[in-house]
Amino acid sequence: MAITEYEDQIQEIVSKPDHSEFIYDFLGVYDIPRATVTKLRKGMNNLAKEAGAVYLKNKLYFREGTGDLMQDYADLQERVDELGSKPRYLLVTDYQHLLAKDTKTNETLDIEFAKLPQYFDFFLAWNGIEKADFEKENPADVRAAERFAKLYDVVVKDNPDATRKGLNLFLIRILFCLFAEDTNIFEHDLFTNRVKQMTADDGSNFDQFIGSLFGVLDFEKAQRPVDTPSWLNDFPYVDGDLFKDQHESLHFSAKSRKLIIEAGELLKWDQINPDILGSMIQAVASEDSRSHLGMHYTSVPNIMKVIKPLFLDGLREDFEAAKDNEDKLQQLYDRIGRIKFMDPACGSGNFLIITYKELRQLEIDILIELNNIGVSTMYVPSVTLDQFYGIEIDDFACDVTRLSLWIAEHQMNVKLHRQISDAVRPTLPLQHAGAILQADSLSVDWNSIMQVDLNTEAYVFGNPPYVGHSKQTTNQKKMIRKIFTGISGSGYLDYIAGWLELGFRYILGKRAKIAFVTTNSIFEGEQVAILWPHILEKLQIHFAYQSFKWKNNAKGNAGVTVAIVGLQNKNDKIQCHLYGDQGFKCVNHISPYLIEGSDDVVEDLSLPLSPRPEMQFGNKPTDGGGLIFNDEEYNEAISKYPELKRYLRRYVGSDELVKGKRRYVLWLSEHDVKALSNNPLVQSRLDIVRSARLKSGTPSTKQWASKPYMFKQIAPYYKKQSLHGYVVVVPAVSSENREYIPMGYLSNEDTILNNRVYGVFDASLWLFAILQSRMHLVWVDRVGGKLETRYSYSSGICYNAFPFPVLTERKKAELEEYALRILDIREELGGSLADMYGTPCAKTNAKPMNLRLRDAHQALDKAVDRAYRSNNFPDNNSRFELLMSLYKEEQGGISNE
Numbered sequence: 073m074a075i076t077e078y079e080d081q082i083q084e085i086v087s088k089p090d091h092s093e094f095i096y097d098f099l100g101v102y103d104i105p106r107a108t109v110t111k112l113r114k115g116m117n118n119l120a121k122e123a124g125a126v127y128l129k130n131k132l133y134f135r136e137g138t139g140d141l142m143q144d145y146a147d148l149q150e151r152v153d154e155l156g157s158k159p160r161y162l163l164v165t166d167y168q169h170l171l172a173k174d175t176k177t178n179e180t181l182d183i184e185f186a187k188l189p190q191y192f193d194f195f196l197a198w199n200g201i202e203k204a205d206f207e208k209e210n211p212a213d214v215r216a217a218e219r220f221a222k223l224y225d226v227v228v229k230d231n232p233d234a235t236r237k238g239l240n241l242f243l244i245r246i247l248f249c250l251f252a253e254d255t256n257i258f259e260h261d262l263f264t265n266r267v268k269q270m271t272a273d274d275g276s277n278f279d280q281f282i283g284s285l286f287g288v289l290d291f292e293k294a295q296r297p298v299d300t301p302s303w304l305n306d307f308p309y310v311d312g313d314l315f316k317d318q319h320e321s322l323h324f325s326a327k328s329r330k331l332i333i334e335a336g337e338l339l340k341w342d343q344i345n346p347d348i349l350g351s352m353i354q355a356v357a358s359e360d361s362r363s364h365l366g367m368h369y370t371s372v373p374n375i376m377k378v379i380k381p382l383f384l385d386g387l388r389e390d391f392e393a394a395k396d397n398e399d400k401l402q403q404l405y406d407r408i409g410r411i412k413f414m415d416p417a418c419g420s421g422n423f424l425i426i427t428y429k430e431l432r433q434l435e436i437d438i439l440i441e442l443n444n445i446g447v448s449t450m451y452v453p454s455v456t457l458d459q460f461y462g463i464e465i466d467d468f469a470c471d472v473t474r475l476s477l478w479i480a481e482h483q484m485n486v487k488l489h490r491q492i493s494d495a496v497r498p499t500l501p502l503q504h505a506g507a508i509l510q511a512d513s514l515s516v517d518w519n520s521i522m523q524v525d526l527n528t529e530a531y532v533f534g535n536p537p538y539v540g541h542s543k544q545t546t547n548q549k550k551m552i553r554k555i556f557t558g559i560s561g562s563g564y565l566d567y568i569a570g571w572l573e574l575g576f577r578y579i580l581g582k583r584a585k586i587a588f589v590t591t592n593s594i595f596e597g598e599q600v601a602i603l604w605p606h607i608l609e610k611l612q613i614h615f616a617y618q619s620f621k622w623k624n625n626a627k628g629n630a631g632v633t634v635a636i637v638g639l640q641n642k643n644d645k646i647q648c649h650l651y652g653d654q655g656f657k658c659v660n661h662i663s664p665y666l667i668e669g670s671d672d673v674v675e676d677l678s679l680p681l682s683p684r685p686e687m688q689f690g691n692k693p694t695d696g697g698g699l700i701f702n703d704e705e706y707n708e709a710i711s712k713y714p715e716l717k718r719y720l721r722r723y724v725g726s727d728e729l730v731k732g733k734r735r736y737v738l739w740l741s742e743h744d745v746k747a748l749s750n751n752p753l754v755q756s757r758l759d760i761v762r763s764a765r766l767k768s769g770t771p772s773t774k775q776w777a778s779k780p781y782m783f784k785q786i787a788p789y790y791k792k793q794s795l796h797g798y799v800v801v802v803p804a805v806s807s808e809n810r811e812y813i814p815m816g817y818l819s820n821e822d823t824i825l826n827n828r829v830y831g832v833f834d835a836s837l838w839l840f841a842i843l844q845s846r847m848h849l850v851w852v853d854r855v856g857g858k859l860e861t862r863y864s865y866s867s868g869i870c871y872n873a874f875p876f877p878v879l880t881e882r883k884k885a886e887l888e889e890y891a892l893r894i895l896d897i898r899e900e901l902g903g904s905l906a907d908m909y910g911t912p913c914a915k916t917n918a919k920p921m922n923l924r925l926r927d928a929h930q931a932l933d934k935a936v937d938r939a940y941r942s943n944n945f946p947d948n949n950s951r952f953e954l955l956m957s958l959y960k961e962e963q964g965g966i967s968n969e
Contacts, residue, residue, distance in 0.1 A: 074216040075346050078192040079338050085190050091167045095126050095134045104131065115274040131198065133159045137166030145171045160197055179203070190338055212343035219339060219354055220247070221330045230323045238320030239833060240468045243320050244475050245286055246332060247353070248314060251479055252284025254341035255486070258307065258498050264336030266303055271329060278324035290315040302511050312478060332912040339870040346371070346483070350420035350476035364429035374589075374622060375426045381615040381649055382587040382638050383531050384430055385412070391434060391441075398447050405438045409527070410452035412506070414522045415515040415534035418462030418572060421473030423534050425480045432484040439492055451495035459521040461506040463513045470510045478502050514551050516572045518578045530584040538591050538632060539567035561602040566591050576607045576639065585614070587638035592619040595635055595666045597857030597869055604664035608671040611639045613662040615649040619861055633860040635666055645699050665854050667950060672956055674855045676868035681962045682876050684839065687802075687832045690825035691724070693737070694773055694784035696764025697891070698757045703734040709753060716751070719744060722818075725828035726803040729816045732904030737824050740781040787825065789833040796820055797834040800843055803873075804828050806863045812929055813852065813863060814905035815893060830867055838884040840878060841891035844929070845936035850951045875958035877939040890932040897925050 078101060081476035085097045096113045100106070120127035124136040125148075133152055137144050145164045150173070162173040172181040172194065181194055193206050197586055212248045224243060231239065252258040264284075288296050289310040296305065387408065393631075394400035408431055415423045420425055427526055435454045442449065457477055464470050482499040489496055507521055513536070539548060541564050548567055554563035555570050562569075568590050575586035594603055617636035635926045636651075647658045650668060663669035680686065693699050701709060710717045718740075720735060722728075723737035738757060740748070748754045765773050776784050801816035817840045825831045828886075832839060842848060849871045850876050857864035865871075879887075901908055901922060911919040937945055940958075945951045 075192075075215045076222065079189040079215070079334075081205070081336070082189040082192055086186055088854070094164075094165075094167070095132075099128070099132070099198075101192070102195060103200070104128075104198055114271050115651070127159065129159070130157065131159055132161045132163060134163045135167075137164055138142070138542060141166055141171060149173070161195060167872065174203070177203070178739065190340065201422070212340050213345055213348040216247075216335075216339055216341070216344055217353060219331065222327060223335065226325070226328045226331060227322065230325055230328060234320060234322055237467065240471055242282070242322060244321065245319075246335075246470045247312060248310075248475055248478070249285075250339065251341045251344070251482075253336065254339075255482060257482060261336065262306060264333055266306075266337070267329070267333055268644040270303060273329070274326045275324035278329050279322055281880055282324075283319045283321065286319045292766055305538055308500050309433070310500060310502055312474075312504060314474070314475040314478075314502060332468045343558065344479070345478035346479040347375075347422045347425040350425070353420070353472050372426055375423055377617055377651070378423070378533050378535075378587050378589060378638075379427055379430070379531075379637055381651075382533055382585060384427075387434060391437065394438075395441055398442065398445065401438050401442055401447075405435065405454050408434060409456065409459070410529065412459050412461065412524060412528060412530040414461040414463075414506075414518070414530070414532045414644055415496075416463045416518060417463045417509070417534045417536040418469070418473055419466075419535075420469050421462060421476045421508075424460045424462055424473065425476050427533075428455070428457070428460060428477060428480055429484060431459075431870065432488070435493055436488055439495065443492070444742055449498070451492070454495055457503045457505045459506060461509055462508045463516065463518075463521060464508070465510070465512050466495070467510045470508045473508050474505055475957075477505055477508075512551075514555060514574065517572060524582060524584065528583060529583065530579075532578060532584065532586040533588065534571075535589040536568045536571040536620060538634075540591070540593065541565055541567075559602065559606065559743065561598070565599055565602055566594055571601070572603070572607065572637075572639075579639070580610055581641065585638060585640040587615070587636065589622060589634050589636050592633050592635040592858055592861070595619075595637075595664060596855070597864065597866060600664050600855070601673040601675045604671070604673060607639070608664060610642065612642045613648065613664070613666075614638050614640045614643075614646055615651070615656075616662050616666045618649040618653075618666050619858065620653075635857070637666070667854060667952070669956065672960060674869055674873050674956075674959060676866070677872040678868060680872045681874070683961070684876060685835055687830050687871040688787040688789055689867065690785055690786035690827045690829050690831060691783045691790060694768075695761040695780075698760030698764065699738045699783070701736040701738070703736075706734075707734045713751060713753060716753070719748070721824045722822050723824050723826060724801060724816070724818065725826035726805065726829070729801055729803055729829060730806075730814050730905045730909075731788055732906070737826075738781075739824055741783070742779075745781045750792045785827070787831065789820075789831070798837075798840075799823060799825070800832040800835040800840045801825060802830045802832075802843065802865050804830060804865055805859050806865070808853070808858075808861050808863055810909045811926065812844065812846075812909060813849060813865075814909045815840065816905075817891070830865060830871070832871070836884070837888040837891050838879065841887035841932060842936060842939075843871075844891065844894065844932065846929075846933040846948075847936050847940065847951055847955070848874060850948045851955055853948075854952050873959060873963075875955055875962055877936075879939060879964050883939055887932070887935055890928070890935050894925065894928045894932060897922075897928055901925070 081101045082098070085094060085101070088094075093113075095335070096109055099109050099112070108117065112126060117128065118126055119129055120133070120135075121134075122136070126132065126134040133148060135144055139740050141164060145162070148162055148164055150164060157830040158175050160175060162175065164171045167185050170181065170183055170185045170188060173179070174194065174197070176197070179194070181191055183191060193203055196203055196206055220243070223246075227243070228234075228239060249258070249263040252260050255262045267278075267281070271281045284304060288300060288304050289307060290313075292309040293305060354398065387404070390404055391401075394404050411431075413424065413427055415421070418424055422428045432455050439451070439775070460477065462470070462473055464473065478499075481503065485497045487500050509516070509521055518532070522530065522532075541549075544552070544567055549563065550565065552565055552570055555573050556565065568588070571588055572586075572590070572594070575588065578584065579586055593599060613637075615638040619635050621635055622632050640646075646855055648660065649656045650659050650662055650664045650666070656733070657668075659668040661668065661670060662669060664673055701720060706720060709720065719738055719740055720740045721738045723735040725735075728735055729731045738754065740754075745754075745758075759779040762777045765777035765780070765784075768774055771785065797820050799816075799818055799820050801818055801823075803813065803815075817835075817837065820833060832843075852863055852865060852870050856870045857866055898905070898908060901924075907919070908922045908925050910921040937951075940954060945954075
């Protein structure tokens with residue numbers, strides 16, 4: 073049930089003129105079975121003996137007040153203390169006031185009866201939800217967003233012809249007024265009380281009321297017309313451009329008026345988090361996001377992963393070093409008031425808000441330290457909103473960002489006064505943010521938005537949109553190509569690369585740094601060689617987080633796999649920080665693969681570095697399923713038509729290779745089709761293919777309808793007259809949680825590979841040994857692509873660019889012995905490779921790799937290591953360093969034309 077549903081149902085119960093059924097109605101709001109409540113109402117399971125009391129075992133002991141509510145509560149507490157099994161809650165009310173206790177947590181309620189809807193969460197244990205756990209989910213923010221969603225829907229429905237800008241501006245202003253009256257910016261409850269007093273129940277004059285109110289808030293009282301009503305002059309001057317534009321006239325109903333009043337009476341606006349609320353409010357206006365309210369904000373810990381190593385850790389270190397030194401403290405105080413910050417994809421402002429609050433907290437800490445060492449100074453603000461800049465394509469999100477920054481400013485002003493009593497910083501009139509610009513970040517000049525000179529300290533950060541190169545719109549592709557004009561292969565870059573490129577240009581030669589949350593794919597595979605060489609010619613990676621799941625704190629959210637990279641102008645004196653699962657380590661240099669190492673990159677090669685069989689992608693049928701047979705269909709086909717056995721080949725893709733599934737494919741030549749022209753099964757299958765291809769919207773696929781017996785894409789190897797030898801089969805995608813990528817070594821004669829695997833045909837067993845080794849896995853892990861965090865194998869980088877060792881015939885024979893041992897163990901164990909190599913997840917029932925097979929692999933690993941060098945490798949980093957040096961040596965001898 074949504075938060076507002078609890079509140080609304082309890083509000084309805086509380087508002088009834090007759091409260092004789094109160095406790096039964098109240099229990100019915102929660103997950104107390106209806107049958108249980110019905111029995112209780114009839115007295116069947118009421119264990120209380122006294123009049124006016126209800127005792128539901130383990131759940132509740134309720135008593136109506138008899139005159140002295142505190143005494144009634146004390147009597148009830150005494151009675152419950154005598155019970156062997158205590159109810160979870162005690163509750164006493166005279167329907168004017170209410171007292172309650174949670175006997176498990178010892179928390180108590182002492183509230184006006186009318187305010188019970190605001191405290192519905194106190195009783196959530198009846199639903200199996202502890203209040204402490206519920207509070208972790210930011211209920212004040214979710215509650216506000218849900219009420220805002222209801223109001224938004226009603227106002228939009230009542231005003232179909234209103235402009236989006238007018239609607240959004242109205243809603244943002246309402247939110248500010250509600251927050252202001254709960255946090256002493258306005259007189260307490262001033263806005264809600266005036267709505268109740270000055271507007272008709274049916275909402276008919278609400279637009280006139282709101283237009284008059286919004287019309288005066290941008291003027292100081294001395295500037296307002298002399299005939300301004302006193303009720304309007306009760307409201308202070310706001311400014312900040314929030315009320316600068318004229319209110320767009322709207323239609324309001326009894327329902328919309330009621331929702332606004334309820335938002336004022338039921339919500340605790342002083343408890344909201346502006347960084348979270350802003351994201352949820354933005355989600356309200358997006359129909360596709362509405363069902364996920366509370367899941368669209370970036371958690372503070374994740375934001376801190378960006379801003380701490382970018383600038384905050386350094387500022388905090390400087391603060392620690394400045395303690396006990398008035399001059400250094402004052403210099404730091406002045407410095408933090410001059411730094412500029414920009415998020416060029418700011419959304420609803422999460423990063424800017426958290427940064428602002430952290431800077432304000434540092435300002436407070438400096439003042440406290442100055443006081444501690446006996447320095448008494450009059451408070452002069454240091455950090456101000458005009459240091460903060462943002463670019464966002466959505467106009468509503470820009471408005472939400474400004475509102476959230478004002479809310480954050482007020483909260484920090486209150487905190488300042490609470491911690492330093494003589495430091496007062498008024499919230500009104502609202503301060504102007506540096507610039508929150510509604511624009512496409514990739515089409516504007518960042519220098520014109522946040523202007524800095526060579527001596528200005530500046531930081532650019534954020535979480536730009538994730539769009540892979542294959543999913544970009546036509547306009548997005550054009551934008552990326554325009555930004556990367558002259559850079560070959562830019563069409564393969566993720567959309568986020570545009571922000572990195574513009575950030576690179578912005579900070580070049582300045583006292584500025586950038587840090588972005590990015591898709592991890594720009595640090596893997598072919599994108600590395602396209603994006604990073606020209607950037608790292610001028611900049612360096614000074615900190616990075618290796619791939620991790622980017623999540624917020626909401627339940628049930630789905631995380632995307634990302635990395636974080638921080639860039640600055642080259643400086644040989646700095647030590648870089650590389651963050652991973654085990655914390656961080658200091659390194660001399662971070663490579664574009666986000667590991668310790670040089671800036672060298674691996675290119676996507678069309679030919680192998682050294683002489684070896686080519687790796688080819690498997691075959692793509694595009695057949696509507698007509699050519700493919702599962703195990704049951706295969707057995708039925710050869711039982712009925714034994715002559716088809718020679719034409720049905722084993723069909724191998726990733727699932728067949730790793731999970732042991734059995735499928736077959738009808739593999740025919742033009743001559744075979746003629747020979748089988750009278751076979752009804754073959755002809756019916758070819759009809760399926762022909763029909764599927766003709767229905768395709770792709771012209772090339774339609775053309776292949778004339779050859780329904782052939783796959784649409786056929787690997788070159790299969791165009792030979794005869795198939796022989798063995799093929800090394802590599803899954804295109806494989807779990808990173810397995811200790812090894814399970815590869816196959818299969819006969820060419822009866823195997824047809826599909827487009828989910830790669831094949832090295834006519835491959836010797838020693839080549840299988842090299843590819844199945846730890847040495848090759850390290851290469852794939854470091855330079856290959858990733859699908860989320862799974863290995864995404866590619867022939868150009870993972871195979872062609874992989875440096876093979878120089879092998880003698882004796883060494884090849886040794887490797888083949890180790891490879892045969894692995895294949896023999898697989899055959900002895902039986903079952904699927906998935907079973908043998910372990911379940912690829914961290915669940916409690918995860919199945920580990922078979923120990924015999926692991927021992928055989930480790931023996932092979934040592935043999936392969938010895939083929940590269942005689943002394944042992946201490947770790948995978950040393951393996952990769954050697955491979956990169958061999959790659960650089962060999963790469964000059966291969967043409968990629």
